[in-house]
Amino acid sequence: MSALSTDTHFATPHSPAELREKKDRRRAISLLTPGLLWMFFFMVLPMAMVIYVSFWTQTTFSVNSTLTTASWKHFLSSATYLSAIWTTLRIWLIVLISTVVVGYPVALFIGLFVRNKTLQTALLVACVIPFWTSFLIRVIAWRPMLGTEGAINVILMKLGIISEPLTFLLFSEFSVLVGMTQIYCVFMVGPITFMLGRIDISVIEAARDLGASFGTIFRRIILPLSLPGVIVGAIFVSVMVLGEFATAASLSGRKVNLLGNIIVSQVGSLKWAFAAVAGVVLTIIITAVIALALRLVDLRKEM
Amino acid sequence: MLTLSRVSRRYGETVALSGVDFVVPENTYMSLLGASGSGKTTLLRLIAGFEEPDQGEISIDGDRIDGQPSHLRDIGFVFQNFALFPHLTVAENVAFGLRYRAHAPLTKEAEIKDRTEDMMALVGLSGFGHRAVSAISGGQRQRVALARTLVCEPRIVLLDEPLGALDANLRARMCDELKAIRERLGVSFLHVTGSETEALTMGDKVAVLADGRIMQSDAPDMLFNQPGNAEAARHLNAWNIFEAGLCRGDVSSGTIAVRFDQMDVSAEGAAPQGRPALGAKYLTGEFNGPTALSFFRADDGTLLQVIDHLSQPRLPDLVEGQRYDIHFAPQALRQFHGAA
Structure with a gap:
């Protein structure tokens, strides 16, 4: 009798725990599937296609699928394209720094000095208000602000600070930097505010009690604890700025050529292979920047 | 300092x-x-x-x-x-x-x-x-x-x-x-x-x-x-605080306090002579290991607690809902002046 029951026990294919585990696994997979399918068909596949097209043969008005490295050679030996890479990197770095410089104090105020959650949320929403209008309007609105007869020049002349309008304000690298900083600053403010808001106020009081001045507390406690927020913000800003073309197109007066602008103009003149090369180069740069950012701070620890 | x-x-x-x-x-x-x-x-x-x-x-x-x-x-x-x-x-x-x-x-x-x-x-x-x-x-x-x-x-x-x-x-x-x-x-x-x-x-x-x-x-x-x-x-969670008026016998007026461990319980009307006593209903008991706590409700609603040490039990068997006399030595009483 006992032998029989042992046998039936062994014959049972799955214990309840195994069945449950199987069910959990199935649920996890079904949650993942839509995202994976989307990523495969609309990211991995197109990405592979872009790399493939970058090795196609480009003639003046058409492109054919004979493989060649000519587009790559042309791209990497052309001063125009190389300087576009350099300009992209320079503008990215300056915008990154200026969004931190402008955004950190704002985040510090909202995240640390405003301790009322409702007010905190209200202020963060206020930061997003410019996004209620379209991207283009936000960019073009800088023209009446920065132009030779724009608001800033008029006010400075009325005040007698300058006698001739400042021409570097608009259609220059300066206006591109100003425009981008304004647009992307909020993506820096958000993550930093979030990290600062998570700092336990008693930790700061403890540091004060141990004799540290506000400057020391900022350097030794607040800044290190908010660094993951800065990194996440930097990743947001970097990804968006590196792929930018619209701000440069409408505020630089064609003086600033970013990789994004090159892609737009190449696609416009049907040079698909060149555009693909620029796209691959841009992707490599963005991947490198994100990898570098993730090396700086261990985000896994902060999640 | x-x-x-x-x-x-x-x-x-x-x-x-x-x-x-x-x-x-x-x-x-x-x-x-x-x-x-x-x-x-x-x-x-x-x-x-x-x-x-x-x-x-x-x-x-x-x-x-x-x-x-x-x-x-x-x-x-x-x-x-x-x-x-x-x-x-x-x-x-x-x-x-x-x-x-x-x-x-x-x-x-x-x-x-x-x-x-x-x-x-x-x-x-x-x-x-x-x-x-x-x-x-x-x-x-x-x-x-x-x-x-x-x-x-x-x-x-x-x-x-x-x-x-x-x-x-x-x-x-x-x-x-x-x-x-x-x-x-x-x-x-x-x-x-x-x-x-x-x-x-x-x-x-x-x-x-x-x-x-x-x-x-x-x-x-x-x-x-x-x-x-x-x-x-x-x-201190060790003192019963109640109005002196609840007690029979010669007790001063105002708010008084008696420690949990200095109160005794006997059947109604059986309180010894010379000890201030008050009637109260037994509510429930709480066993805490070395000690046991008994809860009583006095006539004006005040909750009274009596503590009993397991090694020296001095309380009779208590029946929930029944009335008992709670009494204590006159010197165990502490009197407070002014408002409680």
Whole structure:
């Protein structure tokens, strides 16, 4: 009798725990599937296609699928394209720094000095208000602000600070930097505010009690604890700025050529292979920047 | 010596402290007993300088400290939730004050290391210096918080319910250790707690804070045996406080108190001659191991508790819902003057 029951026990294919585990696994997979399918068909596949097209043969008005490295050679030996890479990197770095410089104090105020959650949320929403209008309007609105007869020049002349309008304000690298900083600053403010808001106020009081001045507390406690927020913000800003073309197109007066602008103009003149090369180069740069950012701070620890 | 005189603090309409007069002598373990919401934490925060009093003066050894920035007050504060620096190791936490304080920071790494290690040895943290504060237990975090404060040699150490976050076993051990550490350092501790046993065990002196005022500040046995007013007695959780009018026999008027362990119970009408007695209904009993607690309801609704020690039982068998006579020796009674 006992032998029989042992046998039936062994014959049972799955214990309840195994069945449950199987069910959990199935649920996890079904949650993942839509995202994976989307990523495969609309990211991995197109990405592979872009790399493939970058090795196609480009003639003046058409492109054919004979493989060649000519587009790559042309791209990497052309001063125009190389300087576009350099300009992209320079503008990215300056915008990154200026969004931190402008955004950190704002985040510090909202995240640390405003301790009322409702007010905190209200202020963060206020930061997003410019996004209620379209991207283009936000960019073009800088023209009446920065132009030779724009608001800033008029006010400075009325005040007698300058006698001739400042021409570097608009259609220059300066206006591109100003425009981008304004647009992307909020993506820096958000993550930093979030990290600062998570700092336990008693930790700061403890540091004060141990004799540290506000400057020391900022350097030794607040800044290190908010660094993951800065990194996440930097990743947001970097990804968006590196792929930018619209701000440069409408505020630089064609003086600033970013990789994004090159892609737009190449696609416009049907040079698909060149555009693909620029796209691959841009992707490599963005991947490198994100990898570098993730090396700086261990985000896994902060999640 | 820390002195508070007429210290008041209001939050909008709520009065947290109203005219606190309080002294913590040199080299003393002072317990401050108060219910939650009695203003205990506010009192500590005023002393540490995280907040300022609306009125009154706080001084240490004669120099006034209210109005001074908290980082220059030279007062240690041990937080209830420990408030360790999450991104620093145990040793870095302990060394923080020595290294980064605005007034006379240590610059020689060797000296910082020596003092940090000595202090970690004192609180039983040797060998844990390199650990992350997230990788140690609750009791060890408590020690880090303590070591971090003590290594700076503050003029007084304020402990805000320091044992609240620990489990019962650990709490008993930390009690002994806190006392021992304090005695070795010779600095005054002001330990705030809501537990009367903790306050009585730890304190060389115990103060009771209620209604925003210090009700009594005395040696623990003195406070326990002779509470000066009904409020103080109520906080000790060992006294029945009731109206004298409930008692038969020759009892004075007003509010009186009798300790749980000094009340006896007999069948209704069988109370011995010469002992004040009152009738009450038995509600229920509570068995606590070495002691048993019996609850009675007096005629005016007052809840009375009688404690019985298992080794020397003196209560009869009680039936729930039945009336009994509760009586006590006339000298066991404490009378309070003024309002309860």
